[in-house]
Amino acid sequence: MDTIIKQFNKLENIKPADEQIYKKVLDRWDGIAKPIRGLGRFEEITARIGAVLRTDDVDIRRRAAIVMCADNGIVKEGVTQSGQEVTAAVAGWMGRMESSVCRMAEIAGADIIPVDIGINMEGSPEGVINRKVRKGTDSFLTGPAMSDDDLEQAINTGIDLVRDCKNKGYTVVATGEMGIGNTTTSSAVCAALLGLDPVKVTGRGAGLDNAGLQRKIGVIKRTLILHDLINIRNVSAGEPDDGIRDKGAGLKETREYTLRVLRTVGGLDIAGLTGVFLGGALYNIPVIIDGFISAVSALAAERILPGTREVMTASHLGREGGMKYILDELKLKAVIDADMALGEGTGAVMLFPLLDAVLALYHSGLRFEDTGVDRYEHFEN
Template identity: 45%
Template sequence: MTLEETLQKIHPLDEKAMEISRKRWDSIAKPLHSLGKMEDLVVQIAGITGSPDMNLKKRALVAMCADNGVVEEGVTQTGQEVTAIVAENFLTGDTSACTMCRQCGTDVYPVDVGMAVDTKVPTDLKVAMGTRNMVKEPAMTREEAVKGIEAGIEMVSRLKAKGYGLLATGEMGIGNTTTSSAVASVLLDRPVEEMTGRGAGLSSDGLNRKITAIKKAIDKHQPDPKDAIDVLAKVGGLDIAGMAGVFIGGAAFSVPVVIDGFISCVAALIAQRICPTVGDYMIASHVSKEPAAHLILEALGKEAVIHGDMCLGEGSGAVALFPFLDMGTAVYQSMSTFDDIHVEQYEELV
């Protein structure tokens, strides 16, 4: 399905389902609104799925894997070859996020949307053999950026058909905090220095190289902040494009999608700028340790549940939210009501 066709399928959340969900929460034998964000998220998911009787048992982490040409500028601590190694480790379950997924019953789907080499990770949605060095030329053409988004949309379509009811966004791509900082700086109109952190452990010299590279790329290509796809194409990455597509696909196919950390937040921001309604279908998990993360969440109008100073990536923060959602849905679906226990119901007091 093309991006344009997908956007036409996106509608506002189902208010009727949300109202039924709110009333159910209010009938449960506990003080009103006492589970806070647990209640809010369950109500949101009712609106996303169009049903107050959601089933979140079958869930998946979608990890978009891609390489970024800007690593030529010395902006990372590790080499580009690490992208392929970790991507294949998703298949064997040998990553931090995979370990967390096993703990909470979550399947893992790595996607090669743009790695510089072919691996055992499926390549049928691959757009290019990595992006170009954005310091020297645009990272992608506009067409490549759109194809990256459509790869994410296609993944949601496939997983929806398999019965998945909840998705987490993840990524693997050496250099992607550099591209994410560049995109965030343009879309939020904030200084590059404010949007850029040390990523996976850069030295002070490395951080300076990273900031310089981002500034050069933005100055050279002048991405249009009013056109999120233009920004993505010129200074972004295919992993970000793929995740943006997952968010858009989630809205089109009525599947809740959980935002991970900084890079995932940037993808969410792109998706929201392409179609504002998509933002209502996203769930924020945590506040990344990267300096720009809280600013992006604020721009998205989201409040994270977890404040754990996490910055691992891979989708680890998104998956960490799943047990929280499980506990909320367990109370929502199975706890006694005031009528069941013959106790007078709490009332909303002014």
């Protein structure tokens, strides 16, 4: 792990976004014949994207969605409704461009890049890029999910994929994932990074009943105690979590701690997506957060390389309870609130048509200077 820590220690002063471009985009919005901030957060989102791309001529027509597919050893502890074989099946549908996100991407004009970063099978499904680190993780209820080398390889895989996208001319990347058991890994990572009781951040995933949900929460609590990630021994549903937050204040924000959390209770898909967000910061590519798993990866990336959040846009507020805590921590607001829990990058891809409509106005909307009407003035409240 020392290698990857040193790798990011060298990049601590990175500035993924250009503040002057951000202001320039907002000024262009003010020149369009409409009320000030009439499009609300969309104006800020386009300004953020322009700032990352280093241009006020915001163009995201070349877009891709990187979908990380991996299996999770924690499935053997009975925390899911579906069996592990579903991961390979859905990844195969992606390889044939038949899965849910593929159909939606056709409408959104996005290219799908499915990646096998850790499916538990020999080889990879046809049409899926083989960047397999290993065939799934281990159960983190009995030991670490992966090794230091596995984690480093997975993160660097995500970074490399963004570099490849940049070289191919893509100007924005959406994130997605597929992996049975990955809401369990994500809940564990979320609880450990934010110092929250797992009860607050653990949901039903793809459809657990009440007994299954309680089993899932129990597994996560026991795991966090086993790996000494947070002190949850005396915290249960309905009790305050101040004791957790007080423990090691500052520790949980460190790069070393974040990497330890990913190694011990994370998944290869989470680690790979963490690399995608880091790659966005390194190569000046805006990255769209999808749902809970993607958001957990975004938080990990920000903890590893502070400032990475500047390349992030939150597409939707996923159904899993932990997502709102993560977005609050990242100081981001989701555009879509539709109680979604599909995964694959579907929420991130859904954001593109909305941005297309907004950018159509940005580039060709009637401007005050062409109307004879004075533009609105900003007044401080």
